[in-house]
Amino acid sequence: xxxxxxxxxxxxxxxxxxxxxxxxxxxxxxxxxxxxxxxxxxxxxxxxxxxxxxxxxxxxxxxxxxxxxxxxxxxxxxxxxxxxxxxxxxxxxxxxxxxxxxxxxxxxxxxxxxxxxxxxxxxxxxxxxxxxxxxxxxxxxxxxxxxxxxxxxxxxxxxxxxxxxxxxxxxxxxxxxxxxxxxxxxxxxxxxxxxxxxxxxxxxxxxxxxxxxxxxxxxxxxxxxxxxxxxxxxxxxxxxxxxx
Amino acid sequence: xxxxxxxxxxxxxxxxxxxxxxxxxxxxxxxxxxxxxxxxxxxxxxxxxxxxxxxxxxxxxxxxxxxxxxxxxxxxxxxxxxxxxxxxxxxxxxxxxxxxxxxxxxxxxxxxxxxxxxxxxxxxxxxxxxxxxxxxxxxxxxxxxxxxxxxxxxxxxxxxxxxxxxxxxxxxxxxxxxxxxxxxxxxxxxxxxxxxxxxxxxxxxxxxxxxxxxxxxxxxxxxxxxxxxxxxxxxxxxxxxxxxxxxxxxxxxxxxxxxxxxxxxxxxxxxxxxxxxxxxxxxxxxxxxxxxxxxxxxxxxxxxxxxxxxxxxxxxxxxxxxxxxxxxxxxxxxxxxxxxxxxxxxxxxxxxxxxxxxxxxxxxxxxxxxxxxxxxxxxxxxxxxxxxxxxxxxxxxxxxxxxxxxxxxxxxxxxxxxxxxxxxxxxxxxxxxxxxxxxxxxxxxxxxxxxxxxxxxxxxxxxxxxxxxxxxxxxxxxx
Ligand SMILES: Nc1ncnc2c1ncn2[C@@H]1O[C@H](COP(=O)(O)OP(=O)(O)O)[C@@H](O)[C@H]1O
Ligand SMILES: [Mg+2]
Numbered sequence: 260x261x262x263x264x265x266x267x268x269x270x271x272x273x274x275x276x277x278x279x280x281x282x283x284x285x286x287x288x289x290x291x292x293x294x295x296x297x298x299x300x301x302x303x304x305x306x307x308x309x310x311x312x313x314x315x316x317x318x319x320x321x322x323x324x325x326x327x328x329x330x331x332x333x334x335x336x337x338x339x340x341x342x343x344x345x346x347x348x349x350x351x352x353x354x355x356x357x358x359x360x361x362x363x364x365x366x367x368x369x370x371x372x373x374x375x376x377x378x379x380x381x382x383x384x385x386x387x388x389x390x391x392x393x394x395x396x397x398x399x400x401x402x403x404x405x406x407x408x409x410x411x412x413x414x415x416x417x418x419x420x421x422x423x424x425x426x427x428x429x430x431x432x433x434x435x436x437x438x439x440x441x442x443x444x445x446x447x448x449x450x451x452x453x454x455x456x457x458x459x460x461x462x463x464x465x466x467x468x469x470x471x472x473x474x475x476x477x478x479x480x481x482x483x484x485x486x487x488x489x490x491x492x493x494x495x496x497x498x499x500x501x502x503x
Numbered sequence: 504x505x506x507x508x509x510x511x512x513x514x515x516x517x518x519x520x521x522x523x524x525x526x527x528x529x530x531x532x533x534x535x536x537x538x539x540x541x542x543x544x545x546x547x548x549x550x551x552x553x554x555x556x557x558x559x560x561x562x563x564x565x566x567x568x569x570x571x572x573x574x575x576x577x578x579x580x581x582x583x584x585x586x587x588x589x590x591x592x593x594x595x596x597x598x599x600x601x602x603x604x605x606x607x608x609x610x611x612x613x614x615x616x617x618x619x620x621x622x623x624x625x626x627x628x629x630x631x632x633x634x635x636x637x638x639x640x641x642x643x644x645x646x647x648x649x650x651x652x653x654x655x656x657x658x659x660x661x662x663x664x665x666x667x668x669x670x671x672x673x674x675x676x677x678x679x680x681x682x683x684x685x686x687x688x689x690x691x692x693x694x695x696x697x698x699x700x701x702x703x704x705x706x707x708x709x710x711x712x713x714x715x716x717x718x719x720x721x722x723x724x725x726x727x728x729x730x731x732x733x734x735x736x737x738x739x740x741x742x743x744x745x746x747x748x749x750x751x752x753x754x755x756x757x758x759x760x761x762x763x764x765x766x767x768x769x770x771x772x773x774x775x776x777x778x779x780x781x782x783x784x785x786x787x788x789x790x791x792x793x794x795x796x797x798x799x800x801x802x803x804x805x806x807x808x809x810x811x812x813x814x815x816x817x818x819x820x821x822x823x824x825x826x827x828x829x830x831x832x833x834x835x836x837x838x839x840x841x842x843x844x845x846x847x848x849x850x851x852x853x854x855x856x857x858x859x860x861x862x863x864x865x866x867x868x869x870x871x872x873x874x875x876x877x878x879x880x881x882x883x884x885x886x887x888x889x890x891x892x893x894x895x896x897x898x899x900x901x902x903x904x905x906x907x908x909x910x911x912x913x914x915x916x917x918x919x920x921x922x923x924x925x926x927x928x929x930x931x932x933x934x935x936x937x938x939x940x941x942x943x944x945x946x947x948x949x950x951x952x953x954x955x956x957x958x959x960x961x962x963x964x965x966x967x968x969x970x971x972x973x974x975x976x977x978x979x980x981x982x
Contacts (some may be wrong), residue, residue, distance in 0.1 A: 310929075315571035332934035339937075346934040350952030367939065399952070416938065486967060501551050 260285050260455050261306075261424060266314035267480075268298075268305050275301045277284045277480035283424070286452040290466055290491060291459045294499050295475035298310070299459045300343055303428045306457075307340040308333045317495070320424070335367035338421030341413035343429045348400040353412070357382060359463075361419055385418045389445050406433040414445040425449075425455045431465040443468030463495035517924040529586035531551040535559065538687055541586045545656050548663065552672070558686035568680055572904065573812045573841035575785060578750060585688045606912040636836055644704075651696040652707055655723050658694035659788040665696055669727055672754040673793045673820070682789040685754040687720045692722035692753070697732035697763075704961055728763035730796065735766040737965055748776075748811060753788045756888045761796030761823065766804070768961055773809035775976075778867075780839030783811025784885035790817035794826035794842035794855075802829040803846065804960040806969045808976040811840060816874065821855035821883070831957040833969075835976045836869030836877065836901070845875035846905075850883035850916070859890040862954045864973075866980035876908040879916045886916040894924040897946075897980050912928050947974035 283289055283297045293299055299458070305312055308330035318325045320488040325333060348356065362372040382396060389411055401409050409429050412447040417425055427446070431439055446456065446469050458469065464487065466474070474490040475482045477498065484490065529540045538559055542552040567578075645652050651662060658666050674682050693709045709724070729735055751773065757765050767790075776783025786809075793799035803817040813836075821830025830846035848857035863871040877888045894903035905922045911939050927949065935945035951958065951970050 282801035309933055330933065331939050334937050334939040342934065342937075346928070346931050348931055348934075348952055350951060351948055356938070356948070359940060359944065360935075363941070363944060364939035402851075407653045420938070 260321055260458075262319075263316070266302075267315040268301055269313040270301075270311055275480055278303065279477075279481055281475070281482065283455050283457065284477060285423075285455055287473065288456045288458065288469060290471040290474045291457065291477050292461065292474060292491065292494060296498075297477045298480045299477055300428055303340055303426045303457075303459060304342075306333075306424075306426060307338055318320040331363070332367075334420075334422075335364050337421075337423030338440040339417050339420055339425045340423070341410070341417060341427045341430045343432070345401050345404075345413055347404075349402055351400045352397055353400045354379070354382060354396045357396075357416060357419055360416070364420060376500045378472060382415075385415055388418070388448065389415055390441055391415060398432065407435065407438040410434060410442060411438065411445075415444050418445060418449055421449075423454050423482070424457065425454065426459070427458045429461065430458075431460050431462060433456065439465065442497045463491050466491045507968075515536045521598045526629040527588050528584045532581035533583070533585065533684075533688070537585050540554045541688060541690060542588065543827070544588075545659075546654075547659055550663075550667065553661055554676070555687050557598070558676050558683050559688075562590060562680070562683045562687055565677065565683055571814055571843045572874075573814065573843055573870065575748070575812055580910075582751065586690050586940055587687045587964075588690075592787075608760070610950045616861050632908075635786045648701055648704065649698040650701065650703055650722040651694065653694055655694045655725060658725070662694070662696070665727065666694070666725070666979065669756065669758055670723075670725055671756075673758060673791045674754050674789055678789065681752040681787045682754055685723060685789070689721045689723035689754065694724070694727075695726040695734060695736065697728045699729045701729075701733040702732065703734040704739055704848055708739070720751045720753070722753045724753070725758075726756070726765060726767070727758045728760065728765045728799075730760045731762045732760075733764045736768070737962065738767070738769045739965075740773070748783060749774075751788065751810075751890045753790075755788070755790040757790075757792035757801055759792065759796060759799035759826075762798045763796060764800040765792065766789045766802045767792070767817070768965060769805040769807070770961075770965060770972065771804075771805065771807045771809055771813070772972055774811075775840050776811040776838070778838045780811070780868075783840070784809065786810035786813045786815065786889075789813040790815060791820065791965075792818065792828070793820045794823050794852075795830060795927045796826070796928050797823040797852070798884060799823050800827040802827075802830040802831070802959065802960070804955070805844075806961070806972065807832070807834040807844060808972050810842075813840075813842040813844055816845050816847055816876075818849070819857065820849045820851065821857065821886075823855075824832050824849045824852040825854045826852055827855070829856075830859045830861070830875075831960045832861045833864070833954045833957045833973070834862070834871055834873075835864045835873055835973060836866070837976055837980055838867040838869060840867075840869045841872075841960050842870070844872060845873045846875040848878070848888060849876075850879040850886040850888070853882070853884050853886070855883055855886045857886075857888045858957050859888070859892075861892045863892070863894045863903055864897070864950060864953070864977070865894070865903050866897040866977055868900045870902045870904075871907065874906045874908075876910075877918050877920075878908075878910040879912055884913055884915045886913075888918045888920070890920045892920075892922040893953065894922075895927060895950065896924065897927045897977065943974065943978055946977055946980065948972075950977060 263279060263281040266276050268281040291299055358378050365372050380496060383393060386396060391411055413430060431444055434442060444463060471488055474486050476484040520751055529537050538555050540553060676686050693858050695707060697703055706939060708933060757767060758764050773784035794801050801819050807813050808912055817830060821828050828848050834842045834844050836842050846859055859875060861873045863873055865871040873892045892905045896903055898910055903924055907920050909918050911918050931949055934943050935948060950973055
């Protein structure tokens with residue numbers, strides 16, 4: 260599904276990714292761990308097509324090169340990023356945002372857009388799965404939401420948009436144990452043979468709930484080590500210093 | 504006639520068509536002869552002509568103001584036509600069937616089919632095409648309630664006592680240059696009278712359109728809400744694309760008596776000029792409402808997306824005790840458009856309240872200025888004002904300015920002012936793009952969110968149109 264070869268990324272004269280290789284197949288869960296500032300969010304941004312990076316190397320998504328595609332085209336083709344810091348958009352109702360988003364994606368795929376009623380039914384169902392109160396959905400997008408509420412809202416969006424590749428950037432940071440479990444359940448319930456996950460995290464505790472197929476250690480812009488779920492457990496004990 | 508520039512590059516302005524109808528015009532230029540011509544063709548009574556001539560006399564000693572931010576090339580008032588009417592209107596049609604089909608076609612293109620669709624929407628429309636009111640729908644239904652909704656020309660003929668009493672009572676004859684110019688040469692506009700204790704059962708609406716070239720449009724609107732009455736009035740404006748600048752200097756007077764409420768909404772989409780700043784309307788308008796009675800309320804809502812220059816300050820004079828004035832504004836300027844707009848709230852009565860919410864959005868090379876006066880006089884005890892001015896900038900070449908003038912003359916009253924200026928946030932755009940919205944959808948979503956408090960004030964069917972307009976006016980402004 261995703262093939263990254265020798266990826267380099269530079270922004271504002273800062274060389275951040277320095278030759279990164281990664282292959283992800285449908286149905287797989289990959290975890291990326293690594294020290295602060297190692298380039299994890301940069302990788303997420305480059306994959307989702309954020310402007311401003313100077314890119315070298317090659318990224319193929321389902322066999323197609325991503326370099327020519329805009330952020331929204333990538334989203335329309337099924338790449339989803341749960342933001343480390345979800346943005347507030349004052350005056351825009353959460354429901355409106357979700358519906359605009361879903362319908363833009365459907366339109367781009369030549370599918371029928373959802374009418375208000377069908378959409379509300381869908382959103383209600385998904386929200387209740389995540390224990391999100393309905394009132395929440397008529398509030399302005401992320402405005403005044405707590406950290407945990409913002410993260411849950413990202414997972415709600417993921418479940419509604421049904422992406423093929425979901426990138427979660429520190430979605431677990433700042434969550435209490437209950438919220439963490441809800442987020443993990445959200446991911447597990449969406450996981451299937453066709454879609455894949457790239458989960459950026461600092462903590463093994465998330466990986467206790469979502470069992471990764473691969474764990475990668477990113478340091479200094481490169482993947483320094485790759486292992487299975489055991490690697491995560493080991494890292495929790497020893498820290499990064501032995502590896503990087 | 505000058506050749507018209509139906510600029511093909513400017514695909515954004517969907518109202519940029521002209522209609523080919525024969526016009527009757529006044530002599531060119533501003534003179535007593537022109538004024539007599541206008542008054543004569545409208546078969547006005549003598550008092551009206553005298554009123555106009557008095558205004559013209561005053562005009563000669565007034566100077567065009569120049570304190571505003573947007574400067575414009577000197578207007579040659581002798582080079583304008585002050586009256587231009589579709590020929591078929593000179594004998595007033597008695598029903599819609601008698602109206603030139605081409606004019607009706609124009610309204611269709613504007614999205615205001617006079618006949619069926621507005622009936623469904625429950626809006627009564629008075630349409631002003633160049634200088635005369637063409638047709639007023641729903642007259643019968645309104646008449647039953649004693650509501651008068653007609654062109655000002657008809658009101659001068661049929662309700663002279665009301666016109667004499669109220670015309671110029673809020674905007675005096677010699678108020679300032681453009682208002683006085685309007686008083687001398689106004690051609691048509693709408694007149695509304697709501698009798699005591701009557702709630703107008705539908706939104707009243709006027710559509711203005713400038714069609715003929717080298718024509719100034721000077722309409723005059725007078726709305727009187729008698730004791731305990733309510734009316735909501737909507738005004739929409741469009742004009743064809745031309746490479747010359749056209750002047751629009753309207754006067755709007757509102758009068759609310761005891762316990763009456765007037766809600767006045769404008770969606771202004773005059774031709775803004777092309778992306779190089781050629782052409783476009785000069786929108787120099789005087790709008791003023793008097794809360795004459797106790798507990799009365801006047802609320803202005805405006806969405807200003809068009810015109811090369813917009814220069815207007817819809818105001819409230821809060822005379823009656825406990826009266827309320829509100830001003831909700833969205834002003835969008837793109838390319839080389841300029842806006843200098845805001846409001847005046849003059850508190851005279853006790854316990855009077857005013858609220859100002861202004862949202863200015865600037866893109867391209869445009870300039871957007873909020874200028875507002877809040878004055879609480881010494882007898883207006885326990886009065887309050889709340890003002891909030893937010894500016895949103897898109898790009899680095901545009902400007903936003905806020906100038907509040909505040910005068911509080913008594914200690915029991917309070918004035919609060921908040922102002923913010925923000926740039927459209929790249930991260931927010933990225934977030935929207937990541938959710939599948941393209942750049943234009945993202946901008947439209949964020950800007951409409953920014954304007955929400957004002958859009959909420961508009962009647963439903965206008966709010967939808969206004970949201971689309973907001974999006975269209977900013978197309979191509981980011982990215
Ligand atoms: N726009 C930028 N300009 C300069 N440096 C940046 C920019 N964005 C990120 N960086 C730097 O690049 C490094 C990697 O950032 P990031 O990918 O956010 O790390 P992580 O998510 O792994 O903590 C950090 O040192 C960060 O300060
Ligand atoms: Mg990060």
